Amino acid sequence: NAGVTQTPKFRVLKTGQSMTLLCAQDMNHEYMYWYRQDPGMGLRLIHYSVGEGTTAKGEVPDGYNVSRLKKQNFLLGLESAAPSQTSVYFCASSGDHYEQYFGPGTRLTVT
Amino acid sequence: SQQGEEDPQALSIQEGENATMNCSYKTSINNLQWYRQNSGRGLVHLILIRSNEREKHSGRLRVTLDTSKKSSSLLITASRAADTASYFCATAGGSARQLTFGSGTQLTVLP
Numbered sequence: 653n654a655g656v657t658q659t660p661k662f663r664v665l666k667t668g669q670s671m672t673l674l675c676a677q678d679m680n681h682e683y684m685y686w687y688r689q690d691p692g693m694g695l696r697l698i699h700y701s702v703g704e705g706t707t708a709k710g711e712v713p714d715g716y717n718v719s720r721l722k723k724q725n726f727l728l729g730l731e732s733a734a735p736s737q738t739s740v741y742f743c744a745s746s747g748d749h750y751e752q753y754f755g756p757g758t759r760l761t762v763t
Numbered sequence: 764s765q766q767g768e769e770d771p772q773a774l775s776i777q778e779g780e781n782a783t784m785n786c787s788y789k790t791s792i793n794n795l796q797w798y799r800q801n802s803g804r805g806l807v808h809l810i811l812i813r814s815n816e817r818e819k820h821s822g823r824l825r826v827t828l829d830t831s832k833k834s835s836s837l838l839i840t841a842s843r844a845a846d847t848a849s850y851f852c853a854t855a856g857g858s859a860r861q862l863t864f865g866s867g868t869q870l871t872v873l874p
Contacts, residue, residue: 656805683860694851694864695806710861742805750794750860754805 654678656755658743664761665733673728673758675743681753683746684726685710686718688739689757695742701726733762768865769852775871782839784868786852787832793855795828796862797837800849809837809850842872 656677665671675684682703687695697710699718707718715737717729726745730737740759744752770785786795794813798806812819812828812835819826825838839846849869853862 685861687864692866694853694866695862696864697861700861711863744806746860749811750855751796751808751811752806752860752862753808754798756805757803 656743656745656753658741658755658758660758661756662759664763665730666763667734669733670729670731671733671760672730673741673743673760675726675728675745675755676724677726677743677745677753678724679745679747679753680723681745681747682723683752684720685744685746685752686716686726686728687742687744688712688737689742690739698728698741733760735762738762769850769868771868772866773869773871775873776842778842778844778872778874780842782842782846782870782872784837784850784852784870786835786837786865788835788852788854788863788865789833790854790856792830795826795835796853796855797824797826797835798851798853798864800851800867802848806851839870842870844872844874846870847872 659674685700686698701720704723719727743755746752796811797809800806810821812826823840828835849867851867853864
């Protein structure tokens with residue numbers, strides 16, 4: 653039972669490049685979330701999903717897209733990376749209860 | 764925007780002492796949760812208190828909630844060096860259980 657896993661753990665991009673972050677959960681959770689965390693700040697919600705095939709915008713969605721083709725996976729895409737997207741990205745999932753389970757994070761640097 | 768604001772931003776105590784962190788929020792909530800984040804790691808859920816509860820205990824943790832003042836506190840008793848981490852409050856509302864995080868309190872427990 654791995655919980656929530658994220659790949660990759662680290663990535664360096666040049667401005668304008670694209671990439672996809674993968675989140676996987678093995679807890680059969682309906683809800684999945686993508687957050688970003690910047691130094692000295694809490695987490696801010698980028699996008700979320702309430703079930704397979706659904707996605708919705710969070711607080712800071714600009715510059716990101718997401719897809720939830722399978723219940724266990726939630727993908728976060730950056731189409732044209734910008735230095736302002738340098739951050740640590742966390743995926744989380746939740747099930748019948750309100751508490752969220754977090755992955756270990758992906759540290760992204762955009763130069 | 765951050766819903767919760769933690770106070771203090773940083774707290775340093777000796778092992779065995781109690782640590783108290785406070786959280787204020789702005790809008791009505793369904794529940795309030797506290798999470799811990801060790802350096803370089805994902806967040807771990809600690810405790811959840813519902814809007815109709817005033818106090819909750821879990822091991823060495825005690826959480827209070829005052830909805831009239833829109834505030835919560837987290838007390839860690841008999842702290843240990845292993846409690847060194849950042850602590851975040853998060854408020855939940857909306858149908859998708861979206862969490863809005865505060866900016867966190869960095870707790871350092873000195874051996």
